[in-house]
Amino acid sequence: MNERGERRPSRPQRGRPAPRKEGPRRPPEIDPARQVAFDVLRAVREKDAYANLVLPQLLRERRITGRDAALATELTYGASRAQGLLDAVIGACAERPIEKTDPVVLDALRLGVYQLLRTRIPEHAAVGSTVDLVRAEAGSWATGFANAILRSVSAKDEQTWLDELAPDEATDPIGAYAMRTAHPRWVARSFAEALGDKGAELKAALEADDARPEVHLVARPGEISADELAAITGGDVAPYSPYGVRLPAGAGDPADAEPVRERLAAVQDEGSQLCAIAATEVPTEGSDERWLDLCAGPGGKAALLGALAAISGARVDAVEKAPHRAKLVENTTRGLPVTVRVADGRESGLEPGYDRVLVDAPCSGLGALRRRPEARWRRKPSDVSDLTKLQGELLTAALDLVRPGGVVTYVVCSPHLAETEGVVGEIARRTKAEVLDAREFFPGVPQLGDGPYVQLWPHRHGTDAMFCATLRKP
Numbered sequence: 001m002n003e004r005g006e007r008r009p010s011r012p013q014r015g016r017p018a019p020r021k022e023g024p025r026r027p028p029e030i031d032p033a034r035q036v037a038f039d040v041l042r043a044v045r046e047k048d049a050y051a052n053l054v055l056p057q058l059l060r061e062r063r064i065t066g067r068d069a070a071l072a073t074e075l076t077y078g079a080s081r082a083q084g085l086l087d088a089v090i091g092a093c094a095e096r097p098i099e100k101t102d103p104v105v106l107d108a109l110r111l112g113v114y115q116l117l118r119t120r121i122p123e124h125a126a127v128g129s130t131v132d133l134v135r136a137e138a139g140s141w142a143t144g145f146a147n148a149i150l151r152s153v154s155a156k157d158e159q160t161w162l163d164e165l166a167p168d169e170a171t172d173p174i175g176a177y178a179m180r181t182a183h184p185r186w187v188a189r190s191f192a193e194a195l196g197d198k199g200a201e202l203k204a205a206l207e208a209d210d211a212r213p214e215v216h217l218v219a220r221p222g223e224i225s226a227d228e229l230a231a232i233t234g235g236d237v238a239p240y241s242p243y244g245v246r247l248p249a250g251a252g253d254p255a256d257a258e259p260v261r262e263r264l265a266a267v268q269d270e271g272s273q274l275c276a277i278a279a280t281e282v283p284t285e286g287s288d289e290r291w292l293d294l295c296a297g298p299g300g301k302a303a304l305l306g307a308l309a310a311i312s313g314a315r316v317d318a319v320e321k322a323p324h325r326a327k328l329v330e331n332t333t334r335g336l337p338v339t340v341r342v343a344d345g346r347e348s349g350l351e352p353g354y355d356r357v358l359v360d361a362p363c364s365g366l367g368a369l370r371r372r373p374e375a376r377w378r379r380k381p382s383d384v385s386d387l388t389k390l391q392g393e394l395l396t397a398a399l400d401l402v403r404p405g406g407v408v409t410y411v412v413c414s415p416h417l418a419e420t421e422g423v424v425g426e427i428a429r430r431t432k433a434e435v436l437d438a439r440e441f442f443p444g445v446p447q448l449g450d451g452p453y454v455q456l457w458p459h460r461h462g463t464d465a466m467f468c469a470t471l472r473k474p
């Protein structure tokens with residue numbers, strides 16, 4: 001089939017006898033875009049794979065490019081993001097609980113239902129291609145079931161399904177917005193708690209979190225300016241980061257941009273840039289030469305810190321626990337005054353006395369769900385409670401390693417209050433560190449609330465939902 005789902009004319013079979021009519025049916029030929037999307041969904045479910053790593057690899061291996069690659073990307077990421085919503089609709093059409101559906105059939109159905117509800121692919125193509133996929137991957141036994149589900153789903157559009165299935169906005173706004181934007185309820189609740197709002201702003205935040213993110217580049221300070229980078233790449237100078245460039249939608253693979261290949265620039269969300277810059281801007285009382293990045297892998301912020309350190313005459317130690325991620329840091333910081341060390345940041349063995357320390361702690365990543373299509377359905381509330389202990393220990397270690405009068409910047413890519421204010425409040429109380437007003441180090445960035453912490457948001461700032469706190473050791 002082609003990408004619209006129309007069957008290709010079968011090839012003339014020269015020199016071969018005509019196939020016997022009564023013989024077994026040849027398995028249908030699945031078009032490459034849908035096959036690759038299915039294979040990614042299956043790998044995500046069966047092997048805990050990451051869609052945004054597996055998809056490009058399969059596209060490369062199978063030499064899928066152009067419109068087929070675009071369709072595969074849309075279907076894979078779209079169906080992954082909307083999984084909970086798709087399952088609710090499938091569940092409403094099935095006679096048995098969705099958990100009892102064969103997982104392979106369910107993967108194919110999710111792709112089919114996504115096409116029906118969220119793309120302009122004609123109904124016959126969405127249904128036909130999905131039934132073919134079910135036949136090829138699960139067997140003929142499941143085609144009747146798949147066909148029946150898809151036919152019932154296609155009787156209504158997405159809006160009608162939502163009106164039928166979503167909780168009432170007036171009595172359960174969190175549940176309603178969660179369903180309408182395909183977020184798990186607990187994630188929507190954590191956004192509402194961080195925003196202090198479960199009305200229009202929560203809706204805007206969840207909608208922005210469900211949209212495809214822009215790609216941002218960082219111009220390496222001292223090598224190229226944001227203006228030059230924007231001119232070369234056709235992007236726009238970012239509104240807040242002095243080194244940021246926002247690329248236009250559909251600009252192709254940013255890794256192929258010449259300045260990125262020449263290591264003059266890198267892909268980095270503007271929010272990450274702002275947090276790394278803030279970490280270098282908080283005034284220290286006294287010297288300012290020894291900097292530490294305590295959770296450095298894969299090295300995005302370490303590279304920006306390193307470039308800024310090179311300009312100001314400082315040196316950076318970059319600690320990373322995972323050896324393979326430490327290698328990535330070495331790669332991104334080559335040529336910069338950065339020393340990479342493989343160690344657990346909680347017991348690094350480093351000599352204390354740093355002037356500034358960045359703790360970009362491992363976190364739930366709830367602030368970057370836009371970039372990891374399947375993450376919102378994979379994450380569990382218990383992940384957050386498991387992480388807060390580690391986050392607190394890393395922040396405590398940072399405060400041990402910084403000298404009196406020095407500063408620690410704590411960053412997580414999550415708005416979940418337990419990982420943000422909860423960790424910082426608790427450790428500041430215990431260590432008597434002074435919490436500074438981090439908003440001062442985000443000049444020109446609007447809508448930063450009452451402080452002292454900074455919480456960035458996709459719907460307010462067009463960035464990931466990064467959190468940043470700044471502390472001074474007494």
Ligand SMILES: C[S@@+](CC[C@H](N)C(=O)[O-])C[C@H]1O[C@@H](n2cnc3c(N)ncnc32)[C@H](O)[C@@H]1O
Nearest residue numbers: 295296297298299300301321344345360361362
């Ligand atoms: C949020 S990421 C850091 C992102 C990085 N700063 C950047 O901008 O590219 C957190 C990193 O901390 C590392 N990590 C986890 N536990 C650690 C520990 N106990 N000590 C040091 N690093 C740790 C993880 O392997 C991961 O690479």
